[in-house]
Amino acid sequence: MTDRNLAPFILAAFIPNLDDDDKFHDECGVFGICNNPEAAAHTVLGLHALQHRGQEAAGVVSCDNAQFHSHKSLGHVADNFNSPHVIESLPGDCAIGHVRYSTSGGSGMRNIQPLFADLATGGFSVAHNGNLTNALTLRRHLVSKGSIFQSTSDSEVIIHLVATSTYLSLQDRFVDALRRIEGAFAIVALSKDSLIGTRDPLGVRPLVLGKLSGNSYIFASETCALDIIGAEYIRDVEPGEVVTIDRDGIHSLKPFPLRKARPCIFEHVYFSRPDSLSDGKSIYKVRKNIGRELARECRVKADLVVPVPDSGTPAAIGYAQEANIPFELGIIRNHYVGRTFIEPSDQIRHLGVKLKHNANRGELEGKIVVLVDDSIVRGTTSTKIVDMVRQAGAKEVHMRIASPPTIEPCYYGVDTPEKDKLLAANITLAEMTRYIGADSLAFVSIDGLYRAVCAKDRNHSSPQYCDACFTSDYPTSLTDREQNDAPAQISFLKEIGSKS
Ligand code: AMP
Numbered sequence: 348m349t350d351r352n353l354a355p356f357i358l359a360a361f362i363p364n365l366d367d368d369d370k371f372h373d374e375c376g377v378f379g380i381c382n383n384p385e386a387a388a389h390t391v392l393g394l395h396a397l398q399h400r401g402q403e404a405a406g407v408v409s410c411d412n413a414q415f416h417s418h419k420s421l422g423h424v425a426d427n428f429n430s431p432h433v434i435e436s437l438p439g440d441c442a443i444g445h446v447r448y449s450t451s452g453g454s455g456m457r458n459i460q461p462l463f464a465d466l467a468t469g470g471f472s473v474a475h476n477g478n479l480t481n482a483l484t485l486r487r488h489l490v491s492k493g494s495i496f497q498s499t500s501d502s503e504v505i506i507h508l509v510a511t512s513t514y515l516s517l518q519d520r521f522v523d524a525l526r527r528i529e530g531a532f533a534i535v536a537l538s539k540d541s542l543i544g545t546r547d548p549l550g551v552r553p554l555v556l557g558k559l560s561g562n563s564y565i566f567a568s569e570t571c572a573l574d575i576i577g578a579e580y581i582r583d584v585e586p587g588e589v590v591t592i593d594r595d596g597i598h599s600l601k602p603f604p605l606r607k608a609r610p611c612i613f614e615h616v617y618f619s620r621p622d623s624l625s626d627g628k629s630i631y632k633v634r635k636n637i638g639r640e641l642a643r644e645c646r647v648k649a650d651l652v653v654p655v656p657d658s659g660t661p662a663a664i665g666y667a668q669e670a671n672i673p674f675e676l677g678i679i680r681n682h683y684v685g686r687t688f689i690e691p692s693d694q695i696r697h698l699g700v701k702l703k704h705n706a707n708r709g710e711l712e713g714k715i716v717v718l719v720d721d722s723i724v725r726g727t728t729s730t731k732i733v734d735m736v737r738q739a740g741a742k743e744v745h746m747r748i749a750s751p752p753t754i755e756p757c758y759y760g761v762d763t764p765e766k767d768k769l770l771a772a773n774i775t776l777a778e779m780t781r782y783i784g785a786d787s788l789a790f791v792s793i794d795g796l797y798r799a800v801c802a803k804d805r806n807h808s809s810p811q812y813c814d815a816c817f818t819s820d821y822p823t824s825l826t827d828r829e830q831n832d833a834p835a836q837i838s839f840l841k842e843i844g845s846k847s
Pocket residue numbers: 617655658659686688689720721722723724725726727728729761762763
């Protein structure tokens with residue numbers, strides 16, 4: 348059934364491209380807490396809850412009023428922050444933390460966040476989720492003026508911009524730096540006197556504000572990191588807002604010209620944990636709504652709705668409820684294997700899918716099955732899963748996807764391959780259907796996705812979300828891409844030693 352003759356695209360998709368390593372990759376979670384005697388322990392717990400946002404490295408920086416302390420490590424939070432000695436080595440009542448995913452090119456120790464520098468204004472540490480679209484341009488400028496970079500992370504430009512700002516106070520220098528960066532950022536920063544949380548003017552990446560007893564405030568990428576420490580969710584940090592917590596309390600500043608927010612819609616589709624809230628709304632409920640829209644838009648007569656676990660599960664429940672078709676766990680996931688997508692090489696990614704999923708044969712034999720997953724990127728997962736379900740005896744396999752076709756890479760912090768490796772950007776729906784080996788394939792429409800997320804169609808003249816991966820409508824300038832052709836970027840990164 349599967350058509351393997353889609354040669355040009357398929358070659359591009361499956362021959363590992365060594366140049367892939369030469370772009371900045373950031374897919375991260377951030378956490379910060381102040382006024383808490385167990386700041387480091389809470390930060391480690393918060394990072395544990397955010398582990399799905401990045402599994403390659405984790406770091407915590409704490410401050411005890413006089414000094415900063417840091418522990419960083421490649422690997423999972425549970426493996427590297429599990430000893431009391433590590434927590435003891437991070438004293439102080441304020442701390443920030445970061446979990447990071449990067450592909451093999453940028454995964455060296457020196458790129459692990461939070462980053463730290465001793466500035467004229469004192470120690471300053473930064474944890475950044477997102478991706479700056481003018482980082483290379485700024486970096487070149489800063490290097491030409493004498494800045495000495497320690498890492499290949501785009502986030503380091505923030506530290507250098509603060510260091511070289513002509514303003515006097517740290518707060519003013521930080522805002523000055525924020526005005527110069529473009530792209531997506533949710534940042535948690537720590538100085539001796541303050542904890543700061545901020546989001547870019549469009550609010551592309553998420554950041555929430557929470558509170559524990561007393562005046563202990565928390566910033567986190569998602570509310571699941573508040574739940575794990577029993578903190579109350581106060582609100583989302585607003586797009587373009589700089590929230591500072593110091594000994595005088597909590598202060599909010601809006602230093603950017605007002606713009607219509609465009610938070611990332613892919614957080615709703617895949618990235619955030621389903622038990623998190625975004626702008627007070629349950630991600631789980633939104634995903635079920637997407638499944639309902641999908642069932643309304645592209646229903647098929649079937650015996651069973653089966654999710655591709657875990658990311659397809661809420662949408663599959665919504666689809667099954669709307670279509671009135673029984674829901675069954677026809678595929679069982681092994682939870683002791685990481686997300687296949689983020690394995691560093693294509694070979695391992697292929698192997699990973701087999702390691703991760705197994706067909707529940709008794710449920711599938713002789714059945715017409717609707718498989719539901721959240722997205723198709725390269726098509727690796729769908730191809731393997733459809734084949735697995737057929738091998739287990741399913742009579743027909745219909746694939747339904749709870750997002751529109753992914754046709755563009757994300758330059759705002761969700762790691763996606765370049766366009767030549769995105770299945771939907773290169774072949775037609777009919778070719779994709781043959782390629783993954785399904786009897787039929789359908790994606791929810793962009794309006795269907797919007798209805799599920801915000802109960803309205805997409806406002807095409809002024810979209811409510813960043814949906815560039817589905818529409819090619821990037822909401823910020825992409826300065827580095829516009830100014831530096833790709834080969835130049837690659838050689839520049841090689842020059843500065845990105846293969847750390
Ligand atoms: P692919 O196998 O390349 O088509 O990727 C699709 C699968 O990867 C889906 O099952 C998604 O749940 C998952 N996925 C989609 N986007 C991402 C991402 N940015 N990071 C990690 N996993 C992803």
